[in-house]
Amino acid sequence: MSDRADTPVGTTRGEAAAVPEGDGHPVTLQDVRDAARRIAGAVHRTPVLRSRTLDALVGAEVFLKCENFQRIGAFKIRGAYNAVSRLSPEQRARGVAAFSSGNHAQALALAARELGSSAVIVMPEDAPSSKRDATVGYGAEIVTYDRYTGDREAIGARLAAERGLTLIPPYEHPDIIAGQGTAALELIEETGPLDALLTPIGGGGLMAGSATVATALVPGIRMIGVEPETGDDHHRSLAAGHRVAVPVPRTIADGQAIETPGELTFSINRRLLDSVALVSDDEIRAAMRFAFERLKIVTEPSGATGLAALLAGKVSSLPRRVGVVISGGNIGLPRFLEVMGGA
Amino acid sequence: MSDRADTPVGTTRGEAAAVPEGDGHPVTLQDVRDAARRIAGAVHRTPVLRSRTLDALVGAEVFLKCENFQRIGAFKIRGAYNAVSRLSPEQRARGVAAFSSGNHAQALALAARELGSSAVIVMPEDAPSSKRDATVGYGAEIVTYDRYTGDREAIGARLAAERGLTLIPPYEHPDIIAGQGTAALELIEETGPLDALLTPIGGGGLMAGSATVATALVPGIRMIGVEPETGDDHHRSLAAGHRVAVPVPRTIADGQAIETPGELTFSINRRLLDSVALVSDDEIRAAMRFAFERLKIVTEPSGATGLAALLAGKVSSLPRRVGVVISGGNIGLPRFLEVMGGA
Numbered sequence: 104m105s106d107r108a109d110t111p112v113g114t115t116r117g118e119a120a121a122v123p124e125g126d127g128h129p130v131t132l133q134d135v136r137d138a139a140r141r142i143a144g145a146v147h148r149t150p151v152l153r154s155r156t157l158d159a160l161v162g163a164e165v166f167l168k169c170e171n172f173q174r175i176g177a178f179k180i181r182g183a184y185n186a187v188s189r190l191s192p193e194q195r196a197r198g199v200a201a202f203s204s205g206n207h208a209q210a211l212a213l214a215a216r217e218l219g220s221s222a223v224i225v226m227p228e229d230a231p232s233s234k235r236d237a238t239v240g241y242g243a244e245i246v247t248y249d250r251y252t253g254d255r256e257a258i259g260a261r262l263a264a265e266r267g268l269t270l271i272p273p274y275e276h277p278d279i280i281a282g283q284g285t286a287a288l289e290l291i292e293e294t295g296p297l298d299a300l301l302t303p304i305g306g307g308g309l310m311a312g313s314a315t316v317a318t319a320l321v322p323g324i325r326m327i328g329v330e331p332e333t334g335d336d337h338h339r340s341l342a343a344g345h346r347v348a349v350p351v352p353r354t355i356a357d358g359q360a361i362e363t364p365g366e367l368t369f370s371i372n373r374r375l376l377d378s379v380a381l382v383s384d385d386e387i388r389a390a391m392r393f394a395f396e397r398l399k400i401v402t403e404p405s406g407a408t409g410l411a412a413l414l415a416g417k418v419s420s421l422p423r424r425v426g427v428v429i430s431g432g433n434i435g436l437p438r439f440l441e442v443m444g445g446a
Numbered sequence: 447m448s449d450r451a452d453t454p455v456g457t458t459r460g461e462a463a464a465v466p467e468g469d470g471h472p473v474t475l476q477d478v479r480d481a482a483r484r485i486a487g488a489v490h491r492t493p494v495l496r497s498r499t500l501d502a503l504v505g506a507e508v509f510l511k512c513e514n515f516q517r518i519g520a521f522k523i524r525g526a527y528n529a530v531s532r533l534s535p536e537q538r539a540r541g542v543a544a545f546s547s548g549n550h551a552q553a554l555a556l557a558a559r560e561l562g563s564s565a566v567i568v569m570p571e572d573a574p575s576s577k578r579d580a581t582v583g584y585g586a587e588i589v590t591y592d593r594y595t596g597d598r599e600a601i602g603a604r605l606a607a608e609r610g611l612t613l614i615p616p617y618e619h620p621d622i623i624a625g626q627g628t629a630a631l632e633l634i635e636e637t638g639p640l641d642a643l644l645t646p647i648g649g650g651g652l653m654a655g656s657a658t659v660a661t662a663l664v665p666g667i668r669m670i671g672v673e674p675e676t677g678d679d680h681h682r683s684l685a686a687g688h689r690v691a692v693p694v695p696r697t698i699a700d701g702q703a704i705e706t707p708g709e710l711t712f713s714i715n716r717r718l719l720d721s722v723a724l725v726s727d728d729e730i731r732a733a734m735r736f737a738f739e740r741l742k743i744v745t746e747p748s749g750a751t752g753l754a755a756l757l758a759g760k761v762s763s764l765p766r767r768v769g770v771v772i773s774g775g776n777i778g779l780p781r782f783l784e785v786m787g788g789a
Contacts, residue, residue, distance in 0.1 A: 171742045392779050399514045399775035401742040432742035436735050
């Protein structure tokens with residue numbers, strides 16, 4: 104195995120029987136199927152793209168699940184919509200809240216609006232105006248705090264106390280994880296059994312949902328997570344066997360600039376994940392360029408990490424039929440020009 | 447009608463009976479259907495994209511036929527494949543040729559390779575290396591000439607004499623026009639009747655094929671051509687009632703930098719076209735940006751002109767159900783950065 108290849112992390116999938124019922128299985132295939140039913144109609148069934156050029160380059164049949172074409176431009180609407188739809192009428196009437204300046208904020212704002220609720224999004228004062236505008240555009244109320252002096256937890260506690268809002272976290276929630284799993288469910292329904300599935304890992308919700316559904320439908324599937332080199336918290340945690348933190352990651356893949364895996368997501372991923380591939384910012388740029396020039400699609404840096412792992416040869420002994428989740432395409436043109444300017 | 451709106455050009459569609467048989471009707475719906483049968487399997491049935499944001503912005507239901515996802519990245523493979531597939535075994539054995547540095551060159555190269563023929567492409571010495579490399583990549587032989595001193599007609603005549611090559615023009619050929627019409631055929635098969643169809647006009651082959659099929663399937667449809675402001679040769683010719691030339695157009699829409707309409711394409715378009723909308727380079731840039739940021743798709747400048755006409759309000763009294771052909775997405779990242787740098 105090349106030293107550039109993905110590192111196996113010793114899945115305990117075969118030992119699942121030893122995991123106490125209800126403890127290691129907070130999300131099941133049935134939960135994902137239920138989520139799929141709930142979100143049907145409100146969330147796009149995104150296309151699966153093929154490319155002869157890509158297949159020839161990497162020597163496999165690659166199926167790209169294009170969540171960049173999803174509503175709000177990323178998979179996050181799946182989990183957010185599922186989570187809000189499970190709230191009681193009273194909870195929905197009071198509203199939901201999240202801490203996020205990213206895709207989860209937009210997803211929750213849209214889900215709340217469409218489900219007759221309202222959303223309050225807590226984001227740092229210096230969040231990019233494009234993200235802020237998009238979130239406001241979906242009807243959310245924005246509450247800002249100073250990233251350096253403010254206490255967002257205190258703000259959240261105050262909001263919850265004053266208004267009785269339900270906090271919807273970006274990944275640490277079974278309904279979020281089940282919702283995110285619907286992308287892999289759709290993919291495998293369309294392609295049939297796959298030999299491997301590559302999914303970006305940020306907080307780990309997309310991977311946890313994907314792995315839950317994929318390993319249940321295709322027991323022999325290789326689940327490969329992809330992280331930026333500098334944001335390898337899942338990779339390190341899986342190797343260590345427990346959650347470890349990494350320094351605040353500096354990477355263009357802002358959706359994966361996470362310091363430590365979620366407790367819930369990690370409990371699922373440590374059991375179902377086979378390996379994690381790490382990609383550099385330059386490899387992500389090359390994948391974004393390939394997506395742009397050859398596939399004619401726009402990917403945000405995090406959205407292109409699975410493709411980057413394939414193109415950079417980071418998956419050892421690549422099997423024949425490989426799925427890749429292109430997780431999102433939210434990047435403004437100015438930021439794209441900045442990121443790709445040297446390309 | 448606003449002075450910015452598309453200018454009606456007085457279709458003589460209703461007077462078609464006055465056109466001598468076989469003269470004004472060199473391409474029929476049946477020709478397009480036959481072409482669709484010939485290219486099936488070799489050419490993608492491209493997706494039709496919808497966008498709630500776009501619909502809300504322009505106040506219509508817009509159906510985007512995405513030929514940027516076509517093989518070679520543009521609709522041109524449809525006509526080229528149809529034309530080469532209609533050659534005799536002897537003609538195919540001798541090979542085909544084209545003068546082109548654009549999408550037609552790549553299309554003919556690929557069609558020739560897949561149909562057991564070979565292609566010689568005559569292009570200027572100073573053609574972009576990316577276009578040249580792509581054409582070579584599809585297996586074509588490149589013959590260059592000096593754009594300022596060389597005589598490409600003489601080169602063509604010599605090649606034809608020496609090797610017996612069949613010259614396949616980019617638009618002035620019934621088989622090319624019929625092939626290009628298959629995009630509109632697929633679109634209307636998928637969407638049902640449309641109230642209007644916007645199609646970019648370069649040489650006029652895509653429009654001639656689209657109008658042939660669309661007006662036959664939906665007699666009341668409004669056929670709207672789109673040209674760059676500086677390349678308004680079809681617009682002027684339709685107003686004049688005969689083909690007129692414009693100065694060499696300076697526009698980012700290189701696929702539409704044509705000085706005069708084709709004789710054959712114009713004979714069809716003058717009969718079937720309702721109006722032509724003109725768009726500026728800045729309006730094209732804005733449409734490319736919208737496609738990038740909101741639709742997450744890559745369009746070349748010419749490919750975005752239909753969208754530009756809609757977004758810039760260049761279509762008067764826009765009806766409810768509007769089709770738009772996104773004709774191509776072939777733009778390298780460096781050129782994209784150059785074109786969009788000021789965005």
